[in-house]
Amino acid sequence: MSINWFKYSSPQTFFPLAGKLALWFGALALVACGVGLYIGFFVAPTDAQQGEAYRIIFIHVPAAWMSMFLYLVMAFWAGLGLAFNTRLSGMMASAIAPTGALFTFVALWTGSLWGKPTWGTWWVWDARLTSELILLFLYFGFMALQAAIDDARRADKAGAVLALVGVVNIPIIYFSVKWWNTLHQGASVSLAKAPTMAATMFAGMIVMAFGFWFYSIAAALMRARCIMLERERSSDWAVHYAKRSA
Amino acid sequence: MLAALRCVIHRDLLLAARRSSDVLTVLLFFVIVVSLFPLGIGPDPALLRTIAPGVVWVAALLASMLALNRMFASDHADGTLEQMLLGATPLGMTVAAKVFAHWLISGLPLVLISPVLALQFDFPQELLGVLALSLALGSPVLSLIGAIGAALTLGLRVGGALLSLLVLTLYVPVLIIGAGAIEAAASGLGGQAQLLLLGGLLVFAGAFAPWAAAVALRISVE
Numbered sequence: 369m370s371i372n373w374f375k376y377s378s379p380q381t382f383f384p385l386a387g388k389l390a391l392w393f394g395a396l397a398l399v400a401c402g403v404g405l406y407i408g409f410f411v412a413p414t415d416a417q418q419g420e421a422y423r424i425i426f427i428h429v430p431a432a433w434m435s436m437f438l439y440l441v442m443a444f445w446a447g448l449g450l451a452f453n454t455r456l457s458g459m460m461a462s463a464i465a466p467t468g469a470l471f472t473f474v475a476l477w478t479g480s481l482w483g484k485p486t487w488g489t490w491w492v493w494d495a496r497l498t499s500e501l502i503l504l505f506l507y508f509g510f511m512a513l514q515a516a517i518d519d520a521r522r523a524d525k526a527g528a529v530l531a532l533v534g535v536v537n538i539p540i541i542y543f544s545v546k547w548w549n550t551l552h553q554g555a556s557v558s559l560a561k562a563p564t565m566a567a568t569m570f571a572g573m574i575v576m577a578f579g580f581w582f583y584s585i586a587a588a589l590m591r592a593r594c595i596m597l598e599r600e601r602s603s604d605w606a607v608h609y610a611k612r613s614a
Numbered sequence: 615m616l617a618a619l620r621c622v623i624h625r626d627l628l629l630a631a632r633r634s635s636d637v638l639t640v641l642l643f644f645v646i647v648v649s650l651f652p653l654g655i656g657p658d659p660a661l662l663r664t665i666a667p668g669v670v671w672v673a674a675l676l677a678s679m680l681a682l683n684r685m686f687a688s689d690h691a692d693g694t695l696e697q698m699l700l701g702a703t704p705l706g707m708t709v710a711a712k713v714f715a716h717w718l719i720s721g722l723p724l725v726l727i728s729p730v731l732a733l734q735f736d737f738p739q740e741l742l743g744v745l746a747l748s749l750a751l752g753s754p755v756l757s758l759i760g761a762i763g764a765a766l767t768l769g770l771r772v773g774g775a776l777l778s779l780l781v782l783t784l785y786v787p788v789l790i791i792g793a794g795a796i797e798a799a800a801s802g803l804g805g806q807a808q809l810l811l812l813g814g815l816l817v818f819a820g821a822f823a824p825w826a827a828a829v830a831l832r833i834s835v836e
Binding site for chain 2: 502513516525526533536547548
């Protein structure tokens with residue numbers, strides 16, 4: 369039996385599937401985040417050096433992972449859309465971007481909240497912080513470009529070019545920032561130097577990472593559903609759906 | 615093909631020569647921005663000497679961004695761009711020629727005037743060469759990256775502001791390495807490593823940016 373890989377590449381068939389998947393992943397995200405936060409706040413031991421302030425890493429580190437991962441996923445869909453001219457890929461890319469920007473912002477914000485009690489400052493021009501900030505700008509640029517273009521297909525393609533140029537640039541940005549910083553001073557504190565983590569801390573972080581991942585999938589699919597409805601509003605299935613749910 | 619490229623460069627230079635005020639505006643912008651910093655920060659020579667590389671580089675970044683709007687806009691308005699898209703010369707090559715002409719008009723003057731401006735900052739004379747060299751290697755990269763942004767935002771209502779958002783982010787590595795070259799030279803480490811990196815970026819951007827900008831142009835004009 370051969371699988372028809374392209375069955376779900378049309379908005380009409382993907383729309384109901386996305387709805388179901390979003391529901392399931394949303395539920396999974398709730399469970400995982402609940403478990404992760406419980407481990408983080410009640411099970412994991414207090415850190416000997418940083419006290420209770422370290423607990424922010426249960427949000428911070430998974431958010432930072434997701435911010436970078438989502439940019440790659442976004443660029444992957446964008447590139448796929450550019451190469452194969454598929455409609456859904458571009459919609460997925462623009463559906464992922466706000467979630468990616470959200471996690472980048474959360475990572476920066478929680479990092480700064482953690483930095484104040486631990487490093488004694490809200491912000492240092494550390495290589496990681498700086499490249500995360502530039503990643504946020506890349507997300508903003510992508511969203512601003514897509515928002516400025518009225519024609520949806522052109523918006524998808526232009527965004528795709530920008531996302532791919534950004535992907536090529538990310539390692540260059542990271543290394544340039546790293547070398548620039550080491551020229552001035554070594555990083556004041558780095559995660560690599562911290563004592564090895566207790567197993568429960570690590571478990572909490574991984575569970576939270578899965579929770580954020582599932583949330584990203586659910587949020588992106590929900591957003592993709594809205595984009596699909598908006599763009600396909602003149603087609604029969606969308607009209608039918610709108611009438612039925614009205 | 616080379617004749618076509620020469621023709622594109624010659625045409626752009628001729629157009630710029632006929633409207634030389636455009637070229638001068640960018641140059642004046644660069645001069646004024648650089649001169650504003652001592653007024654805002656204070657005339658302490660030691661401080662000025664420290665911030666000179668960064669100020670000159672940031673001003674060069676802004677000036678070259680200001681000039682980007684013109685790269686494709688007038689060709690788009692009068693239909694020349696469509697002829698270029700249809701023409702037999704590969705679009706990437708045409709774009710490369712246009713970027714080169716654009717750099718000659720808007721980048722090279724900045725490189726040439728930068729040592730004079732650096733003197734305002736009590737900048738050591740033996741480092742003026744490094745400053746000019748870093749700009750000479752870096753400003754073409756700015757034009758190349760900017761071409762992608764200019765092509766993507768071609769014909770959009772909010773083009774100018776959007777262009778700055780897209781392009782300034784991508785300029786970050788050039789800024790860091792370019793200003794770093796001067797600082798390294800000033801601290802006695804020698805700026806060779808950064809200058810080589812800038813050269814590498816130039817080769818990399820020269821190979822890929824015209825091609826990406828060509829793709830973006832086709833998307834914008836289709």
